[in-house]
Amino acid sequence: MxxxxxxxxxxxxxxxxxxxxxxxxxxxxxxxxxxxxxxxxxxxxxxxxxxxxxxxxxxxxxxxxxxxxxxxxxxxxxxxxxxSPKRTAREIRARFRDIDRRLADVETHYVSSNKRLTAEIEQLR
Incomplete structure (x- = not known):
């Protein structure tokens, strides 16, 4: 226990x-x-x-x-x-789903064809 x-x-x-x-x-x-x-x-x-x-x-x-x-x-x-263990588990799953969604949004932003971001990266090289 x-x-x-x-x-x-x-x-x-x-x-x-x-x-x-x-x-x-x-x-x-x-x-x-x-x-x-x-x-x-x-x-x-x-x-x-x-x-x-x-x-x-x-x-x-x-x-x-x-x-x-x-x-x-x-x-x-x-x-x-x-x-309430079930409610707490639901809350944790909801938090992970939210984190996963936000991470996917960030990933989409950086992986997408963002010309300004691409230009900044090329400028750093």
Missing amino acids: NRRTTLYRDKHKAKLMGVAAGIADYTGVDALWVRLGMVALTIFALGPIGLLAYFVMGFVLQKKPPHLYRDSQEEQYWQRIRQ
Whole structure:
């Protein structure tokens, strides 16, 4: 399994044990909303089971490695992959198609019979 697609505890952004911050990092949702959701579930639905689950996750989950991502752009990329791998693959294919189209345009420009360009190249020789 890829290290970037694993759920970790995030001790750097933690308030208690880092479980909510880790879930927020994993899903791409703001940590405040994850914390509020966990509190609401514990109070209104799960009761003490929610607290027990939180502490079990706090002990079971590994700490997030300090240099897991190079920058915030890479972090957002991996969050999108975890949220929707198919959508991310479509976005990457679309980017490659766009790059391929632009490269073909540049290639056509330089390979076509451009008299000015030909004259400049001949002048350089």
